[in-house]
Amino acid sequence: MRKLTSLASSLVMAFASAGCSGEEPGTLPAAQQALATPDTTALEYSGSGRWFQFGQAANPTLPWPAFELKSFSARIDYQAPAAEVQMDRIQVVEPDRARPAPVPQRVVQVVTGTNAWNMATPAGAAPGAAPAPQPQPAAVEERTMEIWTTPHGFLKAAAANNATSKAVEGGSEVSFTVDGTHRYVGRINARNEVERVQTWIDNPVLGDTPVELAYSDYRDFGGIRFPARIVRTQGGHPVLELTVSSVVKNPKLDIQVPDAVRSFSPPPVTVAVEKLAGGVYYLKGGSHHSVAIEQADHVVVVEAPLDDSRSSAVIAKVRETIPNKPIRYVVNSHVHFDHSGGLRAYVAEGATVVTHEMNRPYYEKAWAAPRTLNPGRLANARPATFETFAEKHVLTDGRRSIEIHRLAGNGHNDAFAMVYLPAERILIEVDAWAPLAPNAAPPPSPSPFAINLYENIQKLKLNVRQIAALHGPRLATLDDLRSAIGPAPAGGQ
Ligand SMILES: [Zn+2]
Numbered sequence: 001m002r003k004l005t006s007l008a009s010s011l012v013m014a015f016a017s018a019g020c021s022g023e024e025p026g027t028l029p030a031a032q033q034a035l036a037t038p039d040t041t042a043l044e045y046s047g048s049g050r051w052f053q054f055g056q057a058a059n060p061t062l063p064w065p066a067f068e069l070k071s072f073s074a075r076i077d078y079q080a081p082a083a084e085v086q087m088d089r090i091q092v093v094e095p096d097r098a099r100p101a102p103v104p105q106r107v108v109q110v111v112t113g114t115n116a117w118n119m120a121t122p123a124g125a126a127p128g129a130a131p132a133p134q135p136q137p138a139a140v141e142e143r144t145m146e147i148w149t150t151p152h153g154f155l156k157a158a159a160a161n162n163a164t165s166k167a168v169e170g171g172s173e174v175s176f177t178v179d180g181t182h183r184y185v186g187r188i189n190a191r192n193e194v195e196r197v198q199t200w201i202d203n204p205v206l207g208d209t210p211v212e213l214a215y216s217d218y219r220d221f222g223g224i225r226f227p228a229r230i231v232r233t234q235g236g237h238p239v240l241e242l243t244v245s246s247v248v249k250n251p252k253l254d255i256q257v258p259d260a261v262r263s264f265s266p267p268p269v270t271v272a273v274e275k276l277a278g279g280v281y282y283l284k285g286g287s288h289h290s291v292a293i294e295q296a297d298h299v300v301v302v303e304a305p306l307d308d309s310r311s312s313a314v315i316a317k318v319r320e321t322i323p324n325k326p327i328r329y330v331v332n333s334h335v336h337f338d339h340s341g342g343l344r345a346y347v348a349e350g351a352t353v354v355t356h357e358m359n360r361p362y363y364e365k366a367w368a369a370p371r372t373l374n375p376g377r378l379a380n381a382r383p384a385t386f387e388t389f390a391e392k393h394v395l396t397d398g399r400r401s402i403e404i405h406r407l408a409g410n411g412h413n414d415a416f417a418m419v420y421l422p423a424e425r426i427l428i429e430v431d432a433w434a435p436l437a438p439n440a441a442p443p444p445s446p447s448p449f450a451i452n453l454y455e456n457i458q459k460l461k462l463n464v465r466q467i468a469a470l471h472g473p474r475l476a477t478l479d480d481l482r483s484a485i486g487p488a489p490a491g492g493q
Contacts, residue, residue: 026171026190026244026338028158034192035225036249037155044251045226047244049090054127054239055205055337059414060098060362066092066388072242074146075253078156081147082112082255098411098448109136110255111143118259124440133453135264141182141201148178149213151194151227154186171195181373193218193227201234201375204341207371209235214386221247269309271317274475275423278401281321282468283314283346284473288338289470291428292318293421294388295397298328301351302419302428304342311345329352329387329395329402333430335359348382354395357388372491405460407432410452418453420462428463429453430470435480437473446485455484 023030032038048071052064058104067089075080076083086109091102104229108131110117116139119131148157154174157163163176171189174315179182185195194216203209211234215227226247232240279294288305299322304311330346332355333339343353344367353363367384387484388391398422407416410432432453438444457464467476
C-alpha cells in the first residue's frame, strides 16, 4: 500500500514538474521542460564536500587521495560556453600514512571556448602577490566536459547534437556525440531528472577514461530545480563529492580571455643533457626529468614521465646521445600518472618495463583500454613485457650494475622505487625529495617523505655521492638531503 502511495505521489510530482505540456514523463522533452533548460543560459552552484586528486593514488589498488573541500563554486555560461570553478581545499591526512603537513589550496580554474587557464600566484612571487592567469591548454577537454555533464548542460547539448533516446526501465537513456569525438550517455528518470551522465576523456595512462556523474536529491533552489548531491567519478574512483547549498539561475557572467592566455603558445618540448658519469646522462629540460644509462649493447632509461610527447623527445635525445643502441629497459618509479604517462612510448620501442610488482596488473589493465580519443602513434603498440620486484632488482650488462630498490614505508607511495648506481655512487629518486632552487624558502618542517628516503639510504647502506632527483633544478649531494631533513630525530637508532 505504501509502495502504491509513493508511486502515485511520484507520478503526481512527475506530472507537476512536466507542467501541462503533456510531455511524457521520463523523456528528454519532459526533462528539458522540468529543468527549465531553454531559458537557463547560465548557472552558479556552490557547496562543499570532498575533492580527490586524480591519478595520484597512494598505490594502484587505492582510490584517488581525498581533500576536504571547504568551499566550491561553479559559474557556467552555457552560451559561450565558459566556466569558472573555484575551490578551497586541504588534503586529508590518512591516519596510517605520514604526509607533509597539508597546506590549504585555493584553486581557480577557467575555460572559455578553446582557452583554459588558472588564476594563481606565480611561482616565486612574494606572499600576498596578486593571482595571475596561467595558461592550461591541456585542461580544455576536461573543463569542457564539466560543462556538458551538468544536468542543464547535458540537456542543452542533447538538443544541439541530435540526441537519440530510447526507453529504459523508469525513464529513458539519451545519447549524443559532441564535435564528432566526445560521446555522452545520460539517464532521465520518471521525475524528469537527469540522474546519471557518462562520458570519456583522454588520459595518457588510462586511454579513453570513463567519467560518470550521479545526480540525486533534486530540490527547488529558489525557482530552479537542481541536484543537492553530485558525485563525479573519473577512472573508476570519485574525483568530486559535492553537497550543493545554493543555486543561482542566470547570474551575470562575463568570462573574458586574458591577453596572456590568448597570446600563449606552449613552449616546445626540450630535453637538456647533463653527463653525470661515463655513460650516465641526466635528461632535463622540463618539469619531470629522466636518466639514461648506457650499457654494453643497450640503454636503460629511468622514468617515463608525463605523456607520449615527452617520451618522444627523450627517446630522440637518447638516440642522439647514445647512437645505435636500443632502449631495452625503462624503469618506473611509481604509478602516479605524471610519472607513468610516458611508459607506453617505451613499450612501443620494445623496452621492458621494470616496476614494483604491485603496479604490473594495473598497467596491464589500463593499457588494454580503448584509445579512440587519442590513438597517437601508440595505437598498435605491442603488448608490454615486465620485470617486477618486491624489494630489489638488479639490471646488469656484466660490467655496470643498476640497482632498483623499493623505497619502503614511504607515505608518498606504497609501490615506490629508487635507483642506485653503486660504482658511480649516484642515487636517482623522485617525489621523496626534490632539492630547492638556491633562493627558495625551505618548508616549515622537513618532509616525512625525505626523512624516509634518508632512512632507506642508511638502512640499505648506499654510499651515495650524488642525488639525481627527477624533479628540481639541480643535482644534489647526500649532505644536501641531510640538511633538508634537519637534525636526526631524537631516539633514532
Ligand atoms: Zn608521485
